[in-house]
Amino acid sequence: MFEPKKKKFIVELDSNWVLQHRNDDELPIAAMKAELSKDKTLIIKESSLTSMTIIYTEDTADYSGIKGVLMRFFKNRYPEDKPNEIMSFKSGIADDEDQPDNKPEKSETDEETREKIERRRRELIRRMSELEEDDEDEDSDSSENTSDPIEKINALVGATEFKALAKEIIDIADEIKSTDTYEVFTNQCYLFSIGDGCGLTTYLELFAKLVSDKKLCNMSSRPVREERLGAYRESAEPFEDANRALSNGSTKNLKVLCIDISEWMDKTDNRFFKQFLRAVEKHADEYIVVFRVPFVDKDILARIKYSLSDLLSVRAVSFPPLSQEEIKTCAEAELKRYKFSITKTAWKYFFDRISEEKSDGKFYGVNTVKKVIRELVYQKHIANSQKQTKSKQITMNDAKALCDNVSDSNLTGAEQLDKLIGVEGIKKRVEEIIAQIELSMKDGSAQRPCIHMRFVGNPGTGKTTVARIIGKILKEKRVLRVGAFFEYAGRDFCGRYIGETAPKTASICRDAYGSVLFIDEAYSLYRGEGDTKDFGREAIDTLIAEMENHRNDFVVIMAGYHNNMDKLMGGNLGLASRMPYTIEFPNFTREQLYDIFVSMAKNKFKCENSLFDAAHDFFINLPEDTVSSKDFSNARYVRNLFERTWAKAAMRCQLNGKADIILTRDDFEHASADKEFANNIPKKTRIGF
Numbered sequence: 062m063f064e065p066k067k068k069k070f071i072v073e074l075d076s077n078w079v080l081q082h083r084n085d086d087e088l089p090i091a092a093m094k095a096e097l098s099k100d101k102t103l104i105i106k107e108s109s110l111t112s113m114t115i116i117y118t119e120d121t122a123d124y125s126g127i128k129g130v131l132m133r134f135f136k137n138r139y140p141e142d143k144p145n146e147i148m149s150f151k152s153g154i155a156d157d158e159d160q161p162d163n164k165p166e167k168s169e170t171d172e173e174t175r176e177k178i179e180r181r182r183r184e185l186i187r188r189m190s191e192l193e194e195d196d197e198d199e200d201s202d203s204s205e206n207t208s209d210p211i212e213k214i215n216a217l218v219g220a221t222e223f224k225a226l227a228k229e230i231i232d233i234a235d236e237i238k239s240t241d242t243y244e245v246f247t248n249q250c251y252l253f254s255i256g257d258g259c260g261l262t263t264y265l266e267l268f269a270k271l272v273s274d275k276k277l278c279n280m281s282s283r284p285v286r287e288e289r290l291g292a293y294r295e296s297a298e299p300f301e302d303a304n305r306a307l308s309n310g311s312t313k314n315l316k317v318l319c320i321d322i323s324e325w326m327d328k329t330d331n332r333f334f335k336q337f338l339r340a341v342e343k344h345a346d347e348y349i350v351v352f353r354v355p356f357v358d359k360d361i362l363a364r365i366k367y368s369l370s371d372l373l374s375v376r377a378v379s380f381p382p383l384s385q386e387e388i389k390t391c392a393e394a395e396l397k398r399y400k401f402s403i404t405k406t407a408w409k410y411f412f413d414r415i416s417e418e419k420s421d422g423k424f425y426g427v428n429t430v431k432k433v434i435r436e437l438v439y440q441k442h443i444a445n446s447q448k449q450t451k452s453k454q455i456t457m458n459d460a461k462a463l464c465d466n467v468s469d470s471n472l473t474g475a476e477q478l479d480k481l482i483g484v485e486g487i488k489k490r491v492e493e494i495i496a497q498i499e500l501s502m503k504d505g506s507a508q509r510p511c512i513h514m515r516f517v518g519n520p521g522t523g524k525t526t527v528a529r530i531i532g533k534i535l536k537e538k539r540v541l542r543v544g545a546f547f548e549y550a551g552r553d554f555c556g557r558y559i560g561e562t563a564p565k566t567a568s569i570c571r572d573a574y575g576s577v578l579f580i581d582e583a584y585s586l587y588r589g590e591g592d593t594k595d596f597g598r599e600a601i602d603t604l605i606a607e608m609e610n611h612r613n614d615f616v617v618i619m620a621g622y623h624n625n626m627d628k629l630m631g632g633n634l635g636l637a638s639r640m641p642y643t644i645e646f647p648n649f650t651r652e653q654l655y656d657i658f659v660s661m662a663k664n665k666f667k668c669e670n671s672l673f674d675a676a677h678d679f680f681i682n683l684p685e686d687t688v689s690s691k692d693f694s695n696a697r698y699v700r701n702l703f704e705r706t707w708a709k710a711a712m713r714c715q716l717n718g719k720a721d722i723i724l725t726r727d728d729f730e731h732a733s734a735d736k737e738f739a740n741n742i743p744k745k746t747r748i749g750f
Contacts, residue, residue, distance in 0.1 A: 065118035065119050065120040065121075066118065066119050066154070067116055067117070067118055067154070067155040068116070068117055068118070068119065068124075068152060068153065068154060068155055069114050069115065069116055069117075069152065069153055069154070069155045070114070070115040070117065070124060070127045070128075070150065070151075070152050071112060071113070071114050071115075071150065071151040071152070071153075072093070072112065072113050072115075072131060072148055072149075072150055073111060073112040073148070073149045073150075073151070074089055074090065074111045074112065074147060074148060075111075075146070075147050075148075076111050078142070078147050079110060079111050088110065089139075090109075090110060090111070090112075090113050092134075092138060093113065093131060093134065094113060096130065096131075096134045097115060097127070097130065097131075100122070100130075102117065102118070102121035102122060103115050103116070103117050103121075103122060103127070104116040104117070115127060116155050124150075124152045128150055131144075131148065131150075132144055132148075135147070135148065209274070210227075210267050210270040210271040210274060211227060211231065211271060213267055214227045214267050214271065218383065218387045218390050218391050218394075218427070219380070219381065219383055219384075219387050220264070220380055222378045222379050222380070223264055223268075223378055223380065226251075226268075226376070226378055227267075227268075227271055230246075230271060230272065230275060230277070231271075231275065233246075234275040234276075234277055237277060238276065238277075243277060243278060244346070246277050246278075247277070247278050247315065247345070247346065247349055248345045248346075248374060249349070249374050249375075249376060250341070250349075250350045250351070250352065250369070250373045250374060250375045250376070251349075251350070251351045251352070251375065251376050251377075251378060252351075252352045252353075252354065252362070252365060252366050252369060252375050252376070252377040252378065253319075253351055253352070253353045253354075253378050253380065254354050254355070254356050254357055254362050254377065254378070254379045254380065255353065255355070255356055255379075255380035256355055256356045256380070256382060256425075256426065257355070257425065258424075258425025258426060258428050258429070259356075259380060259382070259425060259426035259427070259428075260380075260426060260427055260428070261287075261319070261353060262285065262287070264380070265285045265287070265317055265319050265351065266284070266285050268317060268351075269284035269285050269316075269317045269349075270284070272317075272349070278315045278349075279313060279314050279315060280314060280315055280316070280317075281311070281314040281315065281316050282314075283316075284315075284316055284317055285316065285317050285319065286306060286316050286317070286318050286319070287318075287319045287320075287321070288302050288303045288306050288318065288319070288320050288321070289302070289303075289320070289321040289323075289324075290303060290320065290321065290322050290323075290324055290325055290337075291324065292324050293324050293325060293328050293331075295331075295333070296333065297333055297336070299324070299325075299333075300333065300336075300337045300340075303320050303337065304337065304340055306318060307340055307341065307343075307344045307347070307348065308344075310344050310347025310348050311347055312346050312347055315347060315348060315349060316347075316348055316349070317348070317349050317350075317351060318348040318349070318350050318351070319350075319351040319352075319353055320341075320350065320351070320352055320353065321352075321353045321354075322352050322353065322354060322365075323353070323354050323355055323557075323558055324558075326354055326357075326361070326365060326558045326559060326560065327558070327559045329365060329368035329369065330368060335371075335372070338369065338371070338372045338373060339372060341372075341373060342372050342373060350373075352369065352375075354558070355556065355557070355558060355561045356379065356380060356381065356382065356561070356564055356565075357556075357558070357559075357560035357561050357564060358560045358561075358563045358564050359379070360560070361559060361560025362377055362379065362560070363377070381564075381568075382424075382426065382568045383426055383427070383430075384571065385412070385572065388412075388415060388430055389408070391427050391430045391431075392411065392430055392433070392434055395430065395431050395434040396434060396437075396438075396455070399434070399438050400453060401437075401438055401441065401453045401454070401455060402453065402454050402455065403437075403454070403455040403460075404454060404455065404456050404457060406456075406457040407455050407456055407457045407459065407460040407461075408460075409457075409460075409545075410457060410460035410461045410463070410464055411433070411437070411460050412545060413460075413464045413545065413546075414433050414436075414460065414463050414464050415429070415430070415433060416545060416546065416547050416548075416572070417464065417465055418433065419547070419549075419569075419572065420547065420548045420549055420553075433463070436463055437455050437459060437460060437463065438455075440459050440460075440462050440463060441453070441455055441459050444456075444458070444459055444462075473533075473534075473537060474530050474531070474533035474534030474535075474536075474537055475534060477530045477533065478491065478527070478530050478534070481523060481526065481527070481530075482649075482653055482656045482657050482660060483649050483650065483653035483656070483657075484523055484527065484646075486645070486647070487523070487527060487644055487645075487646065490644050490645075491527070491530075491531060491534075491644070494512070494514075494642055495534060495535075495538065497510060498510065498512055498535075498538070498540055499538060499540075502539075502540070510641065511608075511612050511639055511640075511641055512535075512540070512612075512616050512642065513608055513612070513616060513617040513618070513619075513639055513640045513641075513642070514531075514616065514617075514618045514619075514640060514642040514643070514644060515583075515618070515619050515620070515626055515630070515640050515642070515643050515644075516528065516618060516619070516620040516621075516643075516644050516646060517620070517621065517622070517623045517626045517643065517644075517645055517646065518620075518622075518623070518645060518646025518647065518648075519622065519646070519648055519691060519692075519693065519694075519695060520692075520693075520694045520695065520697055521693075521694040521695030521696040521697030521698060521699075522646035522647065522648060522649065522695050522696070523646060523696060524581070524620045524646055525548065525579065525581065525620070527644070527646075528546070528577060528579045528618045528620070529546050529577070529579075531577065531616070531618070532544050532545070532546050532576060532577035532616070535577075535616065541575055541576060541577070541615070541616065542575040542614075543574075543575030543576045544575070544576060544577075545573075545575070545576035545577070546576065546577050546579065547569070547572060547573045547576060547577065547578050547579065548579045548581065549569060549578070549579070549580055549581070550580070550581050550582050550585070551580055551581070551582045551583045551584065551585035551586040551597070551600075552582075552585050552586070552597070553569075554566045554569060554580075554586065554597075554600035554603075554604070555586075555596040555597055555599075555600055556596055561596075562596040562599040562600050562603070563599055563600075563602075563603045565600075566599075566600045566603040566604060566607070567603055567607065570603075570604070570607040570611070570615070573615045573617075574611060574614050574615050575614055575615060576615055576616075577615070577616045577618060578615060578616070578617045578618070579618045579620065580617065580618065580619045580620065581620050581621070582620075582621055583619035583620060583621050583626070583629060584621045584622070584625035584626055584628060584629040585597070586598075586600050586601050586629070587601065587628065587629045587632050587633065601633055601636060604617065604636070605633070605635045605636055605639060608636075608639045608640075609639060612639075617640070619640065622691065648688060648689065648693065648695055649688075649695050649696060650688075651680050651681050651683055651688060652680075652681075654680045654683070654688075654695070654696075654698075654699050655676060655677050655680040655681070657696050657699045658676050658680065658699050658702065658703055659673060659676070661699070661700065661703045662676075662703060662706075662724055665707070666707070666710070666722055666723065666724050667721070667722075667723045667724070668723065668724045668725075669723065669724065669725045669726060671725070671726040672724050672725055672726050672728070672729050674726070675726045675729045675730055675733075676729055679729075679733050701737075702732060702733065702738055705732035705735060705738070706724060706728050706729045706732040706733075707722070707724070707728075708732070709728040709729075709731045709732050710722050710723070710724050710725065710728040713725075713727075713728065
């Protein structure tokens with residue numbers, strides 16, 4: 062029986078035009094496929110993002126008919142573009158490899174279709190970027206790129222191992238060129254251990270520029286590319302982007318390809334990971350590959366390097382977090398760039414601001430330092446505009462204005478403690494501890510006691526405030542040489558990956574040498590003996606070592622609820638023995654809560670006397686189950702109510718066109734009627750029906 066001859070129709074799209082439509086809901090090829098699929102006699106084989114092959118038979122379709130469908134579709138969908146300039150067409154006889162396998166296609170879900178389109182879009186962007194780079198003039202370097210990279214590398218703050226690597230490359234460059242052994246160098250891989258936001262891209266660009274300047278290989282005009290392996294799963298999917306990048310390499314113009322393997326740090330023996338390493342080895346002539354992991358313990362880094370070295374030659378390079386001195390050096394360089402200076406007294410508040418940046422567990426090294434300096438310079442501009450001056454010197458008051466928690470520097474620590482409301486028992490306990498420490502320092506024969514402490518009590522009972530004051534007192538007594546205050550939550554010490562926790566904890570402790578390290582919700586570090594995979598155990602072990610090795614140089618204060626702190630200490634005898642001092646923080650009485658409110662209001666605004674009558678009635682009538690509750694936030698509750706009263710007054714004054722704010726009884730009553738406060742007011746019992 063006669064079979065109709067099979068033919069193929071090929072449509073090709075201009076790659077630059079396709080790139081312009083990369084953000085469309087549907088890529089052009091996918092849209093054309095959907096249009097042609099309406100004709101069930103056509104078999105569509107999609108070969109790339111810019112071309113498509115259609116198989117048809119002479120008795121069901123023809124070249125001009127298919128072309129006409131595509132031209133009409135193009136004009137309707139892209140009316141502002143000229144199809145003759147965008148599309149080109151070819152035809153021919155279908156080869157065997159063009160024939161369908163006659164197996165029924167598996168239908169795709171909407172989700173699979175969306176994922177497929179998104180993968181195509183990402184691939185399109187990458188391919189088009191590669192095409193653009195190939196078209197660029199390799200010799201059109203900017204003045205920025207012509208500067209000597211080794212000068213920039215040597216000017217870096219910290220990065221000792223990276224500087225050593227740069228020196229090594231310079232030392233061996235001439236020998237590699239004279240012996241024509243370039244492959245020995247370009248096939249070397251690197252393992253960078255560096256924290257998030259700590260300048261990875263800068264280091265990669267400097268490395269690429271150094272290699273290019275020393276003519277160890279021809280580098281692309283865009284010499285650095287960064288990829289990240291997806292989250293761990295037993296499939297090849299997490300490696301798709303990195304493998305696609307490898308396949309787009311060039312032996313003519315190499316790149317530095319940085320691949321973040323953080324998600325696979327403890328899975329480097331996995332078969333899919335090993336397959337990926339073989340792909341890296343296969344493309345060694347096209348890329349200098351840098352693997353990136355967070356800053357981790359040396360032992361963990363050595364284990365990762367050992368695993369990578371099964372197939373590749375790997376050099377490990379660590380980038381430790383910046384020390385206090387290095388942070389100061391960075392800040393001075395940035396100020397110099399703006400032609401500003403800073404007074405000696407302002408440095409304290411600069412570092413207070415830095416500690417605030419670190420307190421959420423997210424500090425981005427040089428980038429954060431530069432951000433704080435920009436804030437300081439902007440604050441100076443504000444001060445200059447108010448004073449009608451043009452000073453370029455950052456003063457103590459300029460730096461102080463940026464800090465969220467500024468103590469009353471005119472008062473001594475003891476005076477600040479005396480000003481606190483309702484902490485008489487705490488004051489007495491603090492005085493006893495300070496007296497014991499002073500005695501041990503005067504008596505050279507007596508061993509200085511370990512001064513780490515635990516604060517136990519409900520929220521809002523003054524634990525953080527007292528910890529700050531203790532740091533100030535110990536600085537005044539010369540027990541602490543710095544006296545700064547570093548505040549973290551318990552889980553801030555835990556890393557995301559194996560090996561990240563210990564160096565992160567050690568770095569936090571190092572910052573706090575000479576100061577107070579306050580750990581709120583410390584009990585969150587302990588999840589029980591059975592939880593062997595929790596990073597909290599590793600953080601506690603590192604903390605214990607730091608507390609012992611530097612017992613005379615900083616104070617660790619752990620804070621939390623009574624029962625939870627008892628559980629933490631009971632599960633870690635080494636920790637309990639190193640924290641001999643316990644200070645109990647009881648809930649405030651109703652009268653003390655009222656006194657705290659009065660203090661806040663009088664220190665900030667003018668107030669009507671009737672305001673305090675209303676406030677007294679409110680606090681005195683708080684129900685017992687509220688003030689004795691574990692969840693009652695004590696002074697924090699008072700502050701929230703005060704700030705709500707302030708907000709009501711501010712709105713009232715704004716509506717009345719008044720500039721000065723005076724707190725009134727009505728302001729307080731409106732604030733206390735809000736849901737979160739009104740729920741704590743006892744309902745009055747009605748008499749009768």
